[in-house]
Amino acid sequence: MGPPDAETVAERIARRLGRYLGPHTGRVAVKTFATRALGRGPETLTVQDVPAMNEALRPMLRTLVGKQRCEIVLQHILGEFGL
Amino acid sequence: MTYRSLAVSPFVFVACTAALAALVPAGVRETVVQGEVDVSKVLACAGMAAAALAFDRGDYLRRGWGVWAACYACLLGRDAMLLGSGRVSAVVYEVTRGALVTVGNACVVVGAWTLARAWTVAGLEHPGTKGARRAVVALAIAVAVVFAGPTLVVDVRDVALGSRAGFDAIPSDLGDILSLPLIAPVALTALAVREGTLRWTWMLLTSSLVAWLLYDAIYTLPDYLSVAPTGYRLVSEQFHILAGALAGTAGLAQRMAVTDDDGP
16 A cells, blocks of 8 residues: 555545454445445545545444444544545 | 453463363362353453443444353353352252353353344455355354254253253253354454454454364263263363453453544
8 A cells, every 4th residue: 555645535445444444354345335325436436425435334333343433433534534 | 451462361361271270189170170161251251241331322232242241141140059059949049040041042142143243234245255155154054063963962852851950951052053153254254354453353252152162062072982071071161261261352352442542
């Protein structure tokens, strides 16, 4: 994975998830929920898609790490993009 | 404490309990081993309760960890009844023991089922092809039936012949047969998160279930080989202890993953 500036939006979200799920599964999760929630592949994600991606990721994160940790991770993702 | 040292601790604990069991006089060995088993159940109950309490009310995994912790509390209650043996009537003693074992085993099945389904409930797919995943589940079911099945048959036969001992053994056998196949989805979840911090929780939980399976396997071995069970039973109890200690550390690893600050 390259430096943060060279990363795509999907890669930056996956990196945040990867802390808990591992890098590979983090990328799989972004692909799964981008396709499911936005109907598009992860390579098409832009900064404007980040709030919608967060909403799509919320049930998954809440199940695996609980409500409080889920909200912290989602805040970190928003912070990653200055949102 | 780091995840790595947490993961090593059950094995250090069992090395100590095995050494103690080997060193004490033969006359008190069974009592000492029973005490060690109960300490491991306390560890399991405390670790799993700590995991449950790390989650908020309504969180999916709070229920799974909480119910599994309740299982260990019931099994501890059953063991504690040994202390009251002779002070209460035989009927009250056996009914209470039977009830605690039945509720405890129902809890382990519900708890293991809830945790095993976490990945699916999260909306994710386990790694591997559908065929490979089904093969893993089928293998886990077959192994559970091979090792826990014969004991169930023996206990049902004993009850049919009028033995009352089987009344609390049958729920225990059924609990094993229904919960041990759940090694498969738990292990697949561990495989899915193998590079993240959640791996410690799921690897330790998988290891706990494998230790429980080995406990059943070694416990059953004398039935297959028609040999005296004494030596085997003492070895199998060390896997019993390991299963409890690993379950407790799995809970603590879950708590760490949920509550530790991971920075900005």
